[in-house]
Amino acid sequence: MNFRDQLKRIRRMLRDPDGNIWSRSLLKTIFNDVQRDMQRKTRVLEQMAVLNYPPRYQMSFIHDFEWQFLTSGESQFFRCLRYHHQADYSFCYKWEAQSDWGASGTIDDVGIQFTHPWEAFMGSVPCVPISIKFPSNFHTMKFIAFDRRPIDYRTKKSIMSCDSSWETRSGTPVSYYREDDEENAFIPYPRPSSIEWDDELAPPSDVSTVYSHDWEVSYVSSDSEKFTREDETNERDYVFLWELDIGTAQEEVMRGMWLFEIGTGSVGTLGQVLYTEDDTSNTELGTIMRRDGSYITQDDGIAIDILGIDNEFLMIYDSEPTDIQDDTDESDFPIFLRKYIEYGVCERAYNALTDGKIKSMSDYWKTRYSIGIEAVKLYCLKRKTDRDYRFVGQAIPARKTIRHATLPSSYPAL
Secondary structure: OHHHHHHHHHHHHOOOOOOOOOHHHHHHHHHHHHHHHHHHHHHHOOEEEEEEOOOOOOEEEEOOOHHHHHOOOOOEEEOOOOEEEEOOEOOOOOOHHHHOOOOOOOOOOOOOOOOHHHHOOOOOOEOOOOOOOOOOOOOEEEEEEEOOOOOOEEEEHHHHHHHOOOOOOEOOOEEEEEEEEEHHHHEEEOOOOOOOOOOOOOOOOOOHHHHHHHHHHHHHEEEEEEEEOEEEEOOEEEEEOOOOOOOOOOOOOOOOOOHHHHHOOOHHOOOEEOOOOEEEEEOOOOOOEEEOOOEEOOOOOOOOOOOOOOOOEEEEEOOOOOOOOOOOOOOOOOHHHHHHHHHHHHHHHHOOOOOOOHHHHHHHHHHHHHHHHHHHHHHHHHHHOOOOOOOOOOOOOOOOOOOOOOHHHHHHHH
C-alpha cells in the first residue's frame, strides 16, 4: 500500500475525493508531520545497522564555505584538519594556531594529521579522534556493540577527567561519546586497534604475474595476465575493480584504477561493490547477482556492501520515518499501523483553515488517532515483555489444557 492508495482512503474519509478542498501537497505535508508525531509518541520504528570501521566517507572538506558545493545526493562528509572558529581558518597542528596569533612557547601535539579517515590507520597514531557517522534516520541509540562486545555511552568530560591521553589511546572500545548533539556522529573510546581491510579480493585466475601495458608482455612469463583495459582515445589504462576477467567486459563500461574515479562517467552508476566468496557475481560489471538463495535483482544486480559484525559496530536504534515524496513511496510503518496515520491526517485536515474546517469532525478523528496511539504503545509494551518457553519432547508430557464448559452447537434450538 503506497502513498497513492493511502491518499485515496484519506480523501474518502474527508469526503473530498476530487481534491476540491484539500490539495495533495497539503495532505502530503500533514501525512509526513503525523508520521513524525506518531514515532515520537510510540517509538515503534526500530532499525539495525552495521557501521564500518574505519568509517567510509564519500569526501572530505576543510572550510565552511565548501559545504554548499558538496554533492547534494550524498551525506557522508568528513571535516578534516582542525577548524579555528574565532579566526575562521583551518590548520593541522596546535602550534600553527599559536604561531599565527604571535604567541610564544610550544604546544605538544602527539600523532599525525590526515585528510581522509582511512589514512589514520596506516601504521601511525592520529592526533585527532575519528568520528563515525550515524545513519541518516538515526534518532536514539538503544544498543551498540563493537566486535560483538556491548559498549556504553560516556560523556566526553568524564573520559577527559580520567585519561590524559584519551585522544590517542587505542585498544578495545569500552564506550563511546559524542562531540555535541548537533553532529550526527559518535567517537569510540579507546580507538579500535585491530583493523581488518575486507575490500581486497584475490584474482580469480591463477597466474604468476600480472601486467598493465602491452609493451610489458615481452618481459613477463607466459602464464601472466593483463589486468587493465586500454583506453586508446584518452591514452590511459583502466583496471577492473572487482575481478581480472577481461574477456567478457562490456565496451561501454570502464573501470577506474583508483576508488575516487568511481562517480565519473558511466562507471558512476556502479558504486563500490564488495562481495564474499560464496556470492554469485556478474563478471562483466562486478555486481552481485545472487546471494544466500535470493535474487537482489532480476537483471544486472545492484552495488551492495557486504557487512559483518566482526570488528565492526553493530547498533540498534530508534529511527525517524522517511518523508513521503512520490505517490509510489511507502511509509516506514507496518501496514497494520498506517490507518492511525490516516486518522491523524483527517484530524489536522478538518482543523486546517480551509473551506472544509469542521471542529466536530476534527475532534472525532482526534479521538480515533489518540486511541490508536495508546494501542500502539500497549503493543510495544507487550512486545518487550518476558516470555516463557518450554521444550516438549517424547519423554516430556505436553502441557495440559484446561477445558471450560461450553454450550452445544445446536443451542439454542431454532
